[in-house]
Amino acid sequence: MKARYITPAVTVMGKDGTIDFEGCGKVYEHLIEGGVDGILLLGSIGEFFALTMEQKKDLIRFAVDKIAHRTQLIVGTTSMVFEELLALSRFAGEEGADAIILLPPYYFPLSPEGLETYYARIAEALPEQSIYLYNFPDRTGYDLTPEITLRLVRKYRNIVGYKDTQAGMDHTRELIKLVKGEFPAFEVYSGFDDNFAHNVLAGGDGCIAGLSNLVPGLCHAWTEAFAREDLVEAAAIQQKIDLLMEIYQVGTPFIPYIKEAMAIKGIIGSAASSLPFPEADPGDSEKIRGILKKAGLL
Template structure:
């Protein structure tokens, strides 16, 4: 079975909350060495919501140069200001990225008609491949399968969809409606533990945050599907199920992914955008317990 595992990379900051270039280089090398099929920068876990546009452009330039076509590079370009979304989308495409990922507007819930009109405008202005990003826990609504189908019939540059929901019901409906007419359209789950279910349902894999920590396990999962190795698929599922506890150590989960990377020995820092916390001693002990149980440390 064809499938992919793409890492939504964390953004590493220094103590002044500026981009930590050396740590970002270390992270990208770690992910590429681990064999992931692509890297997404400036996603939700990448704290896009708290980074100024000029720093976003700096990060795009840095990632393009450092990753240097060694794996696919996607960029989250969403902003509450659609003009900024369009500006950053054009900039990212000009820099040579492989595609942009745009979450729908948040704060106020939108009607599905408004969602379609929003993506019509973004797709019309975007000069490259565009991936829709549905995250109802953050936006208050989804991007419906019917709206997705309408958009695909109008815009050839809409090529994929990241569906970040806890279960598979919505993703499954997307697959059932979209794939018969657009078999090459990529449908990814946004939670790591849905990867296998996604692929077995006819989807294309996952864009999941745990691959920051275990890219080698995630790439092995992809290989296991290609090899029809059911035992390996099952073994990695159980490992990922255990590691999903990291998401529950504290809220939001971003600082704990960064601290887990440090505990694993990856040379990064765990500073986050204000007011996201840093892991305290009790939380670090919880992380260590999860990672020891999973065989990471």
């Protein structure tokens, strides 16, 4: 079974909230050496919402140069300012990114008709770019449905895939059946690591999920286990991932705690995140160390 694991990379920051480009470069090398199938820049875990347009451009330019097409690079270009979204999307394409990924507008939900029109306008304005749709109802407040997605894919061949960040698999499973049933090459990814195996078994393409920042080699091994149809190995990795999923529960939002786990492992030098996100306190760090020990990573 063919499966892919794409990492939504963290954005390494200094205590003052500036981007640590050297630290980001080390993360990209860590991911590529670990064998991930792609890197998503400026996703939710990459704190796109806290960066200025110029910071985003600087990071895109740096990442394209650093990654140098050694793995797929997808760039998140979501913005509530439509012209900024288009400008950043075009910039990413001109710099050499392979694709872009876009959340629906948030704060005010759109009607189903309005949401379909929104993505249609984007697809028409960016005909040369590969576009991934990004569904995250916990953050946007509403759903990008399989039915809307199918209508868009029928019209716009530059809409090539979908990241579905939901705790369960019901919605993703329907998306796989409805859209991939008609367009088998359309890519459907889960947004939580523990859904990887279910996604692949249901006919999806794998995950775009955050734990691969911490254990890219383990996530790559999972894809290889499915390629060999080695369900014993796949089950063993599932159980280790299930342990590591506890990191997401240490605090809210989860981003500083993923970074803290990476800092404990020596992957990054600073676990700082953008304000107003909290820092992991000593008790949080101890919980994370306990999780890593249970998973055999310390």
